[in-house]
Amino acid sequence: MFSWLEKNPFFFTVAFLVPFSIAGLVEIVPEFAQASRPTEGLKPYSMLETAGRQVYIKDSCNACHSQLVRPFKSETDRYGMYSLSGEYAYDRPFLWGSKRTGPDLHRVGDYRTTDWHENHMWDPESVVPGSIMPAYKHMFSNSVDIDTAYAEAYTQKVVFGMPYDTPNGVALGSYEEAKALIYDEAKAIVADMKNQDVKDALARGEIKEIVALIAYLNSLSNERRVAQ
Amino acid sequence: MQTNPALEYDYSISKLFLYATIVFGIVGLLLGVVIAFQMAIPQLNYLAGEYGTFGRLRPLHTSGIIFGFTLSGIWAGWYYIGQRVLKISYNEYPFLKAIGYIHFWLYIVLMALAVVSLFAGMTTSKEYSELVWPLDLLVVVVWVLWGVSLFGSMGVRREKTLYISLWYFIATFVAIAALFIFNNLQIPTYFVSGYGAWTHSISLYAGTNDALVQWWFGHNAVAFLFTAAIIALIYYFLPKESGQPIFSYKLSLYSFWGMMFVYIWAGGHHLIYSTVPDWMQTMGSVFSVILILPSWGTAINMLLTMKGQWHQLKESPIIKFLVLASTFYMLSTLEGPIQSIKSVNALAHFTDWIPGHVHDGTLGWVGFMIIAACYHMVPRMYKREIYSGKLMEAQFWIQTTGIVLYFSSMWIAGITQGMMWRATDEFGSLAYSFIDTVTVLIPYYMIRAIGGLLYLIGFIMFTYNIIMTIVASKEIDKEPQYATPIAAR
Amino acid sequence: MELIQVIREYLYFFTTIALVVILYAYILHLYRSEKRGEADYEKYGRLALDDELSDKPIEENIKKESEKRESIKES
Structure with missing residues (x-):
């Protein structure tokens, strides 16, 4: 069932991209909005x-x-x-x-x-x-x-x-x-x-x-x- | 299908990358030795004015080794292995050959610009992606050219099944492309404001987010360049050199997919006890530990391939390099997860144990693998036997000693420093001022620098051996099938 | 916010379990299909060894056919 994957570069790449992207998305995206909030009163650099x-x-x-x-x-x-x-x-x-x-x-x-x-x-x-x-x-x-x-x-x-x-x-x-x-x-x-x-x-x-x-x-x- | 008997594999592109590997290897290692000695003898910072300080040289060392030496080695391997396992020759495909040449020369231009700009202090400060944005764009072009070569070659292949090495090349190509682009999203300030240097830019992400993306990149760029792509090399060179098919193809399938599922998740371990959310740090730890399985799957597969063939270890210095590379791979893939355990990380993070870990991977695994690959390829590319087996033996032992000195001194230094930072006296106040924890390390920094120097000396012996093989060694009339012929001298 | 956190923790837990199951199932699948004689994986290990241009591919890539005709035409 799986050996066709190693015979097809395109689908092989797709199969690799799936776990790769899921991991990336779950790891990074959810925290983004939260982590970027400044502490109160934080001043910009002059x-x-x-x-x-x-x-x-x-x-x-x-x-x-x-x-x-x-x-x-x-x-x-x-x-x-x-x-x-x-x-x-x-x-x-x-x-x-x-x-x-x-x-x-x-x-x-x-x-x-x-x-x-x-x-x-x-x-x-x-x-x-x-x-x-x-x-x-x-x-x-x-x-x-x-x-x-x-x-x-x-x-x-x-x-x-x-x-x-x-x-x-x-x-x-x-x-x-x-x-x-x-x-x-x-x-x-x-x-x-x-x-x-x-x-x-x-x-x-x-x-x-x-x-x-x-x-x-x-x-x-x-x-x-x-x-x- | 009958193939034209006169048709041969085209090694011209692989040769170019081989020269680049050697040049970047010497430069990168030399810079490493210099900065290692600078930590023991700070006066060495003043050899070249502002351009010779540790801060300027460190990105040059890391970029020189990662994107110079390692990438050249990987590409020398690709342009050699690719044709062979796909059973095509670039002599049949002038387009693919041209792409290879353009790929090489653009890459050299990029590296030259990188060296100049890093010396000048033009850096984004993000580790392993320090280059300023115009050069980042050039990186993308070079990478795409490799992609064209990679998938182009597969498109015209005669062998239906892609060999294991090619899976890892594909993974390296795709992963690095995505990681690099996301980590380098930035805003060029000149085009927003109309003032200042046009090369200057600021990151699209701020603070904690920037750190997240950076270590997602940093971890996985290492994962794919230093791990996946080097595994691609060993899956070809170890079986070919020893004449033994890989111990278990099924195990290699399993380790590949296992690694791809797990590796990406582990990036969080660079940020343990930082301001990144707890659950993500924990996830980084857990996945790092799970990662031992697929990593060891590959390493064990390599060692079992040698089953019943261990006499080759005595007979062939190339096998020595390959087997030690696998062993160091096992060592560093065990050490890494240990360092990711939260309580260990609390001690180890920010100390010299971390560079120690990186270097037993890079010197032992990456360096030895690329050296072995060159020793295997050169006699076939130039139809000559290797100039000196004795020199290879000597090189092997000198470099191995160097690595052992390097990582053992850094283990001790790192743990000493970590313990001293947290040591308290009977009243609960800190026992040491920071400078105490620095001066105590100077002997270890010295040992480390000597270890690095030994490795560099070994690399110069390697270079000499390769040059003599190309110009002065005995010619062989036909390509050897398995073991590489080595002169007894 | 709390709720999202809880959901995420569960998700994370079950993903880990699922990963373990998938990977075990995969290796079982590999060994079983070979045992039943549906596939022979180990022959592909020879790809690295028999890699001369004159060596016969384990399986010819079919796309090659059209090009072969072209090269015959040219010669």
Whole structure:
């Protein structure tokens, strides 16, 4: 009865597709609507944070750092409250990672400062003796791509309905307004930094990658997640 | 039907993919060795400025091995096996031959662009599908070309029944196509906003959903490239090389359908204790454990094929590679389900045990299978015996030592790290700061890197042996039927 | 919401049972049909071994007929 299947490539393919699609549908579809609801008060990433997230992705920080606190006491003691599905509702792509060569970063904004990150990214061993993380000095000389950050935030807003420009919320505005905003944000971060080259660059109108990355890491905190 | 006696199988496309296998193998393994040493000696991150850091090189290593080395090996196998089990020759079908050539060259263009873009940090961050969207489109074209070759060849076949290998090729083709498309649905931001880099895009899914789709892809892409397609190779090469028909055709039918029914469901095990719903995590665990059955069905089928023929293991280094590949397949398909058990996963997830598991599959099973396939094909494609049997023996033992060092060090490292993360003192506070759990692993990272280096050395010996076989070995007047002729030197 | 969850759990349970039954029935079917002499599966194992162009196929693919005529015409 069945041996005809191995003699017919077309029906063989169909026979394979049936279990394959059922499994895929049952596994993925039902959870979709539910999992994509944001937690209450969750804020979108600002312009500088979006740019910083792009830097995080560009250098594959997620290859060594997770952003997922699992619900165990040992993890909540170490990193803070366990992660909730709704906290990721604006993360495109998700950045959970699959390996913790370094610690989890999902709540890093709650316990690290701009100053700490600046030292750490320039020379990890200066703040964490024995660290095997490489220094990221090139982030102090590469500038961020403001246009692409705007393109991403704008797409999030118009295609996916990310709540930018709401009262008391995160502003985006037009391209010119967004550009003004990102410089304001960068000034606030750079004020806490020591590196003179980064300060000089900002005065010339260039935002270095490190500034955006720090803004992003700082945003991984309760402040962005909880309604004010 | 009488066949033209002058008509021969056309190996020209298979040869091209064979060269690609070797080149990507060396590059991918070299990158792997570099990043392994970087974890033990962080100073090695600064060899090439921003382009030499672990973060930039890691996607290059994974893509180079998965989509470079492994895919080339699979396609070298397809363009060789396909004609033979269907009993057609591409010399009769210029269209299929042309498709093969276009397939190969577009693939090479794609891989070159992939290397450049990944070095530049252009990545979507999704593991094993890091390429930016324009390259994703090219991937689709390359894949479709393979499909044309696959189904085109079957359309003109002389043998009515499709051999086992072809079932697995079909499954690989269809599954990867669907997985890849769904995982890479994304919105190019330039076309929405009119600003920024045109290559930039964001995922169509957000957060938990994105993770679901990603690991549905990640798990099954591995399932089909590293498992189904490699099984396709072993179902041909082991029987052919040993001269023994497969132990049980019925068992192979059963394992095939069993695997297809079960494998897809197991993707949830990458997300245990994450924010994915509980029932789905449980399902991932349960199906992962059930998956042992069809996986072992295949592996046992291979080992039983050698029943009464175990003397070949001593006589032929190729059989050695094939049998060890099956054994590593059994090991990793047992290890994987163990890691999917929730309580084990709580310990193992995010640790080095996971890369350890991946590598006993890839180095032992995938790597050895492709190496054995090349050793079997090259003498037939070039009508020469293999240049050196002694070199093969040495390569076999060096690489096996490398694999053992690799996975044993990663087992210890992973479990040590997992235990230290959760260890508490008498007052219930955490016993170790994170950095303690890193510095303790450095000796194991060193052992792992040395294991990887041994494997690379073995691969370079393999390359030398293949090149010498092609250019300098003794010619043979006719294609050997079963065992591959190997020079005693 | 609760109800959907319950339905899904039952569905999942019965799917697993059904899968087990289907796969067992399949292997029984394979062995039985061979025992009754309705099919001989093991001969297909030779496909990998007798794979020269000059080897006779186990079963000719019928589609080949039309093309054969063409190739005769050409020569």
